[in-house]
Amino acid sequence: MTVAHGMASGMHGVRTAGDLVMRMEMKGMRLGEAKEYVAGKLGVGVPELSDEYRMKEVREELDIGTVMAMPGAAKGLRAKANIAEVLDIKIPCVDILR
C-alpha cells in the first residue's frame, strides 16, 4: 500500500526533493509555500523538484545526499548538515550528534 501511494502521488523523497519539502511542511508551511521555498533555496523551478534526473544533479552539486551511495559524497549527518545550511533551518540531530 505504501509503495502504491508513492507511485500514485508521492514526490519520492531523496530521489527528488520530497525530503526537503517534507522538512518545510513540518514547520507548518502548506505544500505550495513549501515547494516555493525549497525551489528558491535550490535555485530551481518548482516543477523540477519532482524530476529525478534534475534533482540528482542538484543534490550532487550541493552535496546534500542522493539515493545513490556515491563514494566520497556526503551521507547521513554530514549530508543533513549541508541540508540545514542550504534550507537555512536547524536540524536538531546535526547539532546533537555532530
Add this chain to the structure above:
Amino acid sequence: MSKEDIRSDIEAGCNDAADRGKISALSEDAQERLLEILIAPERVASVEPEDTVVFSTDNGYHSLYGNFSEAGGVGIPIDSTTANMLMERAFGFDSVFYGWLDFSFKSSKAVITQQQQEIESILTNTLSPLIYGAMPNLGGYYKPDGPFDNVGDLMAEGKILEGMETYEKLVDHAKNDIVWVSEQVTRIGTECINIDTTASAGDGGFLSSLKACEELKKRTGLSIEMGMASEFVMGIHGGLEYEGNVLAGMYPHKQVEMAEKAGVDIFGPVVNTNTRKSTPWNIARAITFTLECSKVANIPIHPNMGMGVGGLPMAEMPPVDAVTKASRAMVELAEVDGI
C-alpha cells in the same frame, strides 16, 4: 458496477458527508472528475508530476518488519535502521519513522532507552526528517494495566458522574506521558512527534493530545503532527472543552481548528470506511470531508489513507487500482498537502 452505479454512489457518498458534517458536497464538476478517475481502465493511477505531495506516516518501516494486520506488515526479519533505509532509498518515502511496536506513549516509557538507541542509529544513517509516533491510548490507563477503573464499566453500572470524574483524571495522565516520551526522543534529535490515533478513546484522548501539544511547543518547539483515530470525536465524557469549544461531536474541519490552536504543524484527518458501501461511495465521502478540512486549514493536511480509512477498502492487501485511484483523487480534488 456500471458507470451509472458508480456515479450514483459518488453522489450519495458526497451527500452523506455533507449531511453529517453540515458542509458543502463536492461540486458537480468534481464529482464528474472523480468518476473519470475511478472508471479509468489502467491498473495504476497517478497525479501529474507537479502535483505530487509528500508523505508522513504513522507506520513507515512497520510495513516491512511488522507482522500484524493493522500495520499491513509483511513480517520481514529486519532491524529498524535497515528498514528505514529501504523506505527512504528504495521506496522513495519523504520521511523516516520510529515507533515502538505497541505504539502507545504509556508503554513506550519502559523501553525508552532502547528506542533512543534505535532512533540514533536511524538518524545517523538516513537523510529524511525523522518522525516518532505513538498513541495516547487512554484504554491503557484502566485496571489491571493502569490505576483507573474502566470508565465504560462505571457508566454501564449507572455510575455516570464517577465515570466522568475518572475520565477527567485520565486526561492529564495521558498528557504527561506524551510530553515525557516526546522530550526523551527529542533529546537525541527526533524532528517531529506524530501524536497518532488521537481521540480513539473519545473526547478525553483528543483533549490530552491538544494539551500535550501545547506544552511540548512551549518547552521544546518541536514539530508536531496530529493524526486522528476517526472522523468523529466520540463524547465519552461529552462536556470536555478546549478553549471554550466542546470537543465531542467534532468532524475534521472543526478538529483542525483545535489542532491549530494547540500549535500542531501537520494535521492528519481520518474519514472511516463504511464496509457496507462501495469504494466509490467511500472515496467520494472521504474527499468531501477532507476538502472542507483543507479549505479551513492554515497548516498542511495529510489525510490518513491506510487500510479502512480515507476511502480505502478494508482489506489487508488493498488492490493497487483502488489505492492509487483514491490517492490520485484525494490529491487532485481535496487540495491536500500530503498523505
